[in-house]
Amino acid sequence: MAPPSRLLPATLQILRRRCASRFSTASSIVSPPSKAVLYDEHGAPDQVLRVADVPPVHLGDRDVCVRMLAAPINPSDINRIEGVYPIRPPLPGAVGGCEGVGQVHALGPAVTAPLSPGDWVIPSPSSFGTWQTYIVKNESMWHKVRSDVPMEYAATVTVNPLTALRMLRDFVQLNPGDAIVQNGATSIVGQCVIQLAKVHGIHTINIIRDRPGSEEAKGKLKQLGADEVFTESQLDMKNLKSLLGALPEPALGFNCVGGNAASLVLKFLRQGGTMVTYGGMSKRPVTAPTSYFIFKVCTSNPACESCASQFCTT
Ligand SMILES: NC(=O)c1ccc[n+]([C@@H]2O[C@H](COP(=O)([O-])OP(=O)(O)OC[C@H]3O[C@@H](n4cnc5c(N)ncnc54)[C@H](OP(=O)(O)O)[C@@H]3O)[C@@H](O)[C@H]2O)c1
Known part of the structure; x- marks a missing residue:
């Protein structure tokens, strides 16, 4: 019988490989299953976007898993999906969105940034793929922000x-x-x-x-x-x-x-x-x-x- 991962749609395997390739050492800490808004080809957003399940990944030593709270739709997000923005994530399996705010869910064992579960963070510099429920990225990609500001302000402060x-x-x-x-x-x-x-x-x-x-x-x-x-x-x-x-x-x-x-x-x-x-x-x-x-x-x-x-x- 094929291992469970083989049964995943091709796009999700690609996502999983991308996440895994960033890890120096995979820890035993695992992100929760996530949902993402992604696209495999360029076109009108209502034609090419779909919601997909993203399987859990093992956090690398210095990875931070963040539960996204809010992420905006900026004009440049639309242009990336249409394929007319010069800087675009690779296809297939591109997750939409470039900014947003999330809450630290879990930390890799060697994270040194002053982050704790529950902290609010934004991707800084802004980076691809904020339209998903859980994101795992290296600690250097996250910047802590105050959690007493309105969520929609924190989600849109970068751009x-x-x-x-x-x-x-x-x-x-x-x-x-x-x-x-x-x-x-x-x-x-x-x-x-x-x-x-x-x-x-x-x-x-x-x-x-x-x-x-x-x-x-x-x-x-x-x-x-x-x-x-x-x-x-x-x-x-x-x-x-x-x-x-x-x-x-x-x-x-x-x-x-x-x-x-x-x-x-x-x-x-x-x-x-x-x-x-x-x-x-x-x-x-x-x-x-x-x-x-x-x-x-x-x-x-x-x-x-x-x-x-x-x-x-x-
Ligand atoms: N270069 C950079 O670094 C940078 C950074 C941030 C943003 N931007 C660009 O700045 C612009 C505004 O971004 P935003 O997020 O602030 O936009 P936004 O809040 O989504 O607002 C869009 C604006 O564009 C107007 N608009 C939409 N379609 C139009 C059309 N066909 N003709 C004339 N006006 C139209 C809207 O007017 P109505 O209110 O009448 O609908 C509204 O004023 C975008 O082009 C974005 O890509 C560039």
Whole structure:
């Protein structure tokens, strides 16, 4: 009679092999049976995803078994399943999800990280395969977090809030009173941008798409601290500056949509401003009027030493 493992579907054997290959020494500690949302080929998520049983594995000396509590569905998770995201887990047997929060269930015998059963941990750096009930990974892959924060915050802290923070810090030196402009403002990144900017005294001009519920969305974003929120159709006019009121022209813009929504961010930017593109939700190319490259280049920043534009007069 075949050993039980031979009777497992091929995908699960692959999963099991992957887990086992990481072990230097397999201990007698065994993870509970797990369930995973996985895919064997790329395609539309509702076509290729399925729920599968994952057999228990022996923990390696320095492995930590974590019971997942919550894991989000990020746009990049969808793109990985579709096969259009450049960094993807190997097929077949790819488990979905890249971030989440879990509770330490069991520790390998040689784990030295200050972790105990019951601690909350997140995968850090974020790694593949959070859409499963139990995950076994080396201790270096887990980062302990406080367990008195809302679970959904802990599950989503790695990707979107940090993206918002880095974008506000890394490209333009912003000071209290400055303004930024962004499209896709209802996204979680966009909402984090609004809240972080508010804390630092930076004004936000926000663009959302026209859809049912956009008026309600505007109200929610204003409650978070947004200074101005416009739908794309409201910006179908020549002189956007007249909409700024007392706000300064933004020095920095964020684009996660592409297409016309990217042009609107550029339209608001002050001369010499910077637009950061970090997503492409509309799946349309970023379009920019030629005149912006010619006439919106920096002409007045005395600190600028590296501008090579023939139009630059500094
Ligand atoms: N580069 C990086 O390191 C990095 C890191 C994090 C996130 N991202 C990217 O940032 C973007 C936002 O991520 P998230 O998790 O914050 O998103 P999210 O919360 O899922 O929100 C999605 C956003 O996209 C908008 N949207 C969806 N389909 C659209 C379409 N066809 N045309 C225009 N807008 C559309 C939604 O508007 P409605 O509210 O109107 O539906 C919403 O604002 C994604 O592209 C993601 O991949 C990049």
